[in-house]
Amino acid sequence: MAYKKPDLSKFRLETRLALAGRDPSRFEGAVNPAVQRATTLLIDDADDLYNTPRQTYGLVGMAVQQALREALMTIEGGAGAVLAPSGLAACTLALTTVAKAGGELLMTDAVYGPTRRFCEGTLKKLGVTTRFFDPRIGAGIAELINDKTCGIFLESPGSLTFEVQDVPAIAAAAKARNVPVVLDNTWSAGVHFKPFAHGVDLSVQALTKYQAGHADVFMGGVVAATPDFARRALMTYKQLGFNASPDDAYLVLRGLRTLGLRLEHQGASALRIAQWMETQPHVSRVLHPALPGHPDHAIWKRDFSGSSGLFGVVLKPAPAAALKAMLEGMEIFAMGFSWGGYESLIVPSDDNLQRSAAPWKAEGPLLRLSIGIEHPDDLIADLQAGLARLNAG
Numbered sequence: 001m002a003y004k005k006p007d008l009s010k011f012r013l014e015t016r017l018a019l020a021g022r023d024p025s026r027f028e029g030a031v032n033p034a035v036q037r038a039t040t041l042l043i044d045d046a047d048d049l050y051n052t053p054r055q056t057y058g059l060v061g062m063a064v065q066q067a068l069r070e071a072l073m074t075i076e077g078g079a080g081a082v083l084a085p086s087g088l089a090a091c092t093l094a095l096t097t098v099a100k101a102g103g104e105l106l107m108t109d110a111v112y113g114p115t116r117r118f119c120e121g122t123l124k125k126l127g128v129t130t131r132f133f134d135p136r137i138g139a140g141i142a143e144l145i146n147d148k149t150c151g152i153f154l155e156s157p158g159s160l161t162f163e164v165q166d167v168p169a170i171a172a173a174a175k176a177r178n179v180p181v182v183l184d185n186t187w188s189a190g191v192h193f194k195p196f197a198h199g200v201d202l203s204v205q206a207l208t209k210y211q212a213g214h215a216d217v218f219m220g221g222v223v224a225a226t227p228d229f230a231r232r233a234l235m236t237y238k239q240l241g242f243n244a245s246p247d248d249a250y251l252v253l254r255g256l257r258t259l260g261l262r263l264e265h266q267g268a269s270a271l272r273i274a275q276w277m278e279t280q281p282h283v284s285r286v287l288h289p290a291l292p293g294h295p296d297h298a299i300w301k302r303d304f305s306g307s308s309g310l311f312g313v314v315l316k317p318a319p320a321a322a323l324k325a326m327l328e329g330m331e332i333f334a335m336g337f338s339w340g341g342y343e344s345l346i347v348p349s350d351d352n353l354q355r356s357a358a359p360w361k362a363e364g365p366l367l368r369l370s371i372g373i374e375h376p377d378d379l380i381a382d383l384q385a386g387l388a389r390l391n392a393g
């Protein structure tokens with residue numbers, strides 16, 4: 001008997017994440033899709049070689065990639081999704097989809113560094129300029145939009161400095177001038193911010209982070225608001241020769257099954273730890289949008305349904321040696337880039353900041369914490385001992 005796919009839209013997130021992409025009738029009853037390692041697809045009818053609606057080559061992906069694309073649309077909504085070999089490749093795919101030679105991109109100054117470098121390198125070489133703007137520009141973006149503007153790229157909150165952008169206000173100004181809006185929605189894992197309800201045209205996810213969730217897979221996704229944007233994004237994927245490995249797609253899909261649980265736990269732990277950090281004498285400010293003292297708290301509260309496990313901390317000025325002793329002595333937190341995995345990470349971010357429109361000013365060192373699934377009391381004890389080393393320095 002063929003499996004009757006339920007209408008997932010009526011279910012809550014955890015249920016959708018458990019069922020998304022399931023089609024056991026295609027896989028001898030197996031709950032999970034098969035990993036098909038397929039480049040060449042054999043075609044019986046010569047007339048079908050060049051003129052058929054069916055897939056004739058494996059590059060766009062087989063059942064497991066299709067299941068993952070479906071699952072991404074189940075989380076964020078949208079009319080279509082494409083995968084990319086990394087989160088950064090998803091950013092560059094979305095940017096390439098909207099970029100035009102002679103055009104100008106508007107980009108948040110708080111953007112992830114490698115996305116900035118793609119604009120300043122490859123896109124610039126191809127005749128696309130980029131103007132960076134203050135992430136808190138809001139409706140003021142209207143003054144920057146002109147006839148050359150080919151797209152607006154947002155990242156909210158910024159993944160190092162945690163400014164929450166007024167996406168609806170920016171998207172409204174963009175819509176008025178028919179300019180596409182791209183959002184790097186990685187912080188929310190696509191769960192806590194609904195891009196298409198807020199006017200976004202292309203939503204980018206570094207699936208490497210929360211979706212994969214185990215620090216072992218690179219993958220990106222772009223979900224499109226409309227069939228037209230989905231078609232354009234797929235065309236870019238094909239023209240760039242992108243591929244998403246079936247083994248990796250399988251691992252991301254497996255990660256998605258527990259995304260709801262992990263995010264709930266990690267988000268709650270992170271908020272608790274952020275609140276605790278706020279009370280510590282060596283901490284100057286905690287950059288977590290769910291804290292009432294965060295400058296963008298009202299926007300976050302209006303637009304987000306929750307928070308993930310990534311936030312920033314500005315310390316009071318501290319000697320470099322004391323900071324080094326704090327970081328190197330941690331027992332649970334480890335230093336490393338990336339985030340969203342099951343393991344807690346801590347990293348100093350000052351050397352990673354590249355700003356041109358809205359310079360970053362802080363009274364002391366900036367740290368970024370990614371809270372994993374360890375017990376929050378153990379994490380707090382680890383941080384407490386770390387702050388004591390900072391104090392001793």
Ligand SMILES: *Cc1c(COP(=O)(O)O)cnc(C)c1O
Nearest residue numbers: 086087088112159186206208219
């Ligand atoms: C990590 C990250 C990316 C890139 O993801 P990779 O899979 O590491 O290429 C893109 N955007 C944001 C906000 C990120 O944090």
